[in-house]
Amino acid sequence: MIHKSYIKILTAAILFCMAGCSKDLDRQPLDNLGNTTYWSSQEDAERTVTEIYRYLGSNERFFISCATDDSYSWSNWPVDIQFVANGSATPGTGTFGNFWKNLYQQVARANDVTDNIDRVPNLDPVIKARLLGEARFLRAYAYQQLTGLFGDVPLITHIQAPEEFDIEKTPKAEVVQFILDELSAISNDLPETYAASEYGRITKGAALALKARVELYNERWQEAAETAKQVMDLGVYQIDNNYLSLFNGDNKQSKEIIVSAQYLPNVYPNPNATWIGAPSLAGWGQIVPLKSLVDAYECVDGLPIDESPLYDANRPFENRDPRLTLTIVVPGTQVNNTVIDITKPGSPDALGQSNASFSGYYYKKYVPTTISGGWETSSAADVMILRYAEVLLTYAEAKIESGQIDQSVYDAINQVRQRNGVNMPAATTATHPDQNALRELIRRERHVEFPVEDNRLFDIRRWRIAEQVMPGRALGIFNNFDSSRSDYNNYVLVETRNFNPSRDYLWPIPANEISLNGSITQNPGW
Template sequence: MNFYNYLYQKRNLFYAFMILSLLTAGCDKDLLNTVPTDRLSENIFWKSQADAELAVNALYNDLDGAEIFYLDALTDIAHVNQPFAVDAYIEQGTYDASSSRLYNTWSNAYKGIGAVNYFLANVNKIEGSKNEALITQYISEARVLRAYQYIKLAYLFGKVPLVKTPLTLQEGREVQQAELVEIYDFIDKELEEAAAGLPNFYSGNDIGRITRWAALGLKARADLYAGRFAAAVKAAKLIIDSHQFELYPSYATLFSYAAENNKEVLLDKQFLENIYTQNVFSQLAPYSQQNGQSTYVPTKALVDSYVTSNGQVITDAADYDVKNPYKNRDPRLYHSVFLDGDQLPSGAIFHPAPNSGTADAVGSTYIASTTGFNIKKYIDKKDFSNPSKSGLNIILLRYAEVLLTFAEAKIEIGEIDESVYAAINQVRNSRNDVKLPNINAIGDSEQLRQLVRRERTVELAFEGLHLADIRRWKTAEKVVPGKVYGITYQNNKGETVVVEAASERRVFDPLKHYLWPIPQREINLNSNLRQNPNW
């Protein structure tokens, strides 16, 4: 294994080096005596508590960052904007086990798992004076980070190798896939045990580390994905009953620099402008904004999911105007999606209609949004001048998800009580800028199930969770296939027209697409791996 990882903790800006490089020099005997200057030797590492801290810090680099956005683009709520992009082939159903997206997702997850396994195998080598509680904390952080990767692998690929210790090259070529139930058992046990070794919160330089609540929040997520609803309720309730979290008062600024490290965030990946950066602005912003790439764009299907301001779905709302479809809607729509007339970070006004004559007009360039919508979350005007060097943190788990997980899991086990409505209503109307009507007792459990699913869809849009949702709900085969639609606008004849993304038609085969194929390169290296059904 040969890699290094960098990580800063946002408050003290240190770099951490992982020491997994054990390279020997070439044939020149003088080179064999050269002291490396670009890495640390294992012979001088694992000596102190500071070494353990540096090593565990490095593990955070393998958390997802800006790459979460592609996941939603493979669902009904977003779209891969350029048809020749590798993700577009997944959307179109023309991909196979050779896809670089699949391979990179797999290899990056196992890179993170391998780094944790190496850390756990070596951290106890440290001798002498050390804070045992702190070492236990570092071990717990590492176990949570490993479980995070297995949650992702399980819902994307199904049965995967469950690797818990460092492997030799030969062992890596012989591992076998674990049953899904074994993987979720492992995740569940890891997160529950790790939570016990973690503090509730951090302060100062340690803000951004894994907490007990992050471990329990991931456990609730994994249990929901696994259909272990009672366990999901239990984990989510521990967080709710702690009274340590609350929804950030402004949905509009929740994904901005102003809101970083607020009391809604349980887990994020932390960045620092110009030092440890991500490129969300350049990746998602409209084309007119410093050549924004519009890589992934919202769809009409998502926009139509937002209820009207009186809480009704648009198909039932008497005041819904098909010619003015974005008026009087759930405010989260306005804070999540760039709509016609919105002010852009540059100060210009967004006009995406094909006949608008602007740089953002549909069809003006292959980079402009093909639906006429652009993602607004994480587009902070502070990044306008340097869009590829953003320091904005990427939220991976927040309290709104915990509330909706609690509500959904309670519905699924038939425990529909006031706590379910309270959780949903808190998400719908407890922010200063999101005030939808309360929902009251709904006798039809299926109606309530659909309501909480819609809440998850709109509340958590563009946060990388919807693909897992439509897979576990088994609705992907209904909502994904077909054409991709966008904005409604008035053409030059005064007719109301809905944009249709040219030459785009999504495909989802329920016999195979609920799981990705195991990357072919992995199967070529390891004959013990078995391909997923119908691939």
């Protein structure tokens, strides 16, 4: 379990912020924290750095898969991401503004540290370098998200004076280079591991893993492979033998976890069990899988369902990659000793029931083994930000795309797909002999390994396949069990989506930001 002292520091920092930070932090005034009564001790510095971590977890981040072909959200509260997915969003849609504000608050908090930490008297140089490294990492992560979502964005690296509030967008390429330079600069100032009392803080491996991600997302193939290999060579991380335990709160200190948004029961919980759980688990079934995700899982012979002789449309969940039923609740799945079967008459989880899934599927991934408290405090399971599985697949994809295909590519992929409890057939030169076959494999592997994490949105954008996978009919389960419904003997139609390739590969600059910042311009098509 995560060490309680870390969360208590975080909680204290949050309470401090609530008491003293009433202004939006994306426009942070000079007097916000940098005043004469603060920055007088190491404790001040540690508390301010620790407070930045809370921005890693938010409703918006947890709902992000609902903007992809993986998931659907039936309600526009607390997040109106449904409009983003179906193509009806406008610059005033709340999702855009909420992401923008949250990420720039994270940037502003980090800038507060980089601008003011020198004021702490007699701060140990090693501790200072480490705290600066943590703050700069968290700022770099925010900019990775911002550039991936919005493209060109303002690059703000210090606390703004009022006359600096109107600021132009910085070209994405410049922001990306800033991110990479920052991560290179801090990696040697961060420890490879921490004592248990400090578990959860940013490490050297985290800086390198994020750097590899940014290099991959920006098609710097050689650099991405080399950086991912540095993480692999640290010898700190390994693939966990229990996939589901990474997400249900049972394995918070797994050696696969590089960075996570962390929670603790009764001290710092989250509502994610409410958003993702079925009604029989006291959930609202608000984030649910779609058929397109279900279909992505191979059969146990390692072939896609449209190629495998093992696939039976009448028994579609049999003989499939075990990650399918580790990730998704199919009819008859047991979760926390409760059987969820939407085909059973009278089931509270059935199609059309209050708070029931619109697709007929639920996620099992991220349902905590312990659900307690009210709807807003139902879970203490941590939310993944970076995992070692991503590092391995980053290494493999970068080598594939750079044409440097060797046995290490297959080994990296197989570490992920052959973890204990999954044990899918190994990829080999016989099954995947060339770049095209490996590219198809690595993309499918990322698809089925990372549902409800944020990878899919960035993947369909950088691969330029969003225009293929997003528009059209978003479908759910095949209804061969409820003859009272109009979709009997058909796939459930969840919604019809639109995607404009000339517009929707970038989110719009939020309408509120356009009105406040006279120097910023709107993204094309919005």
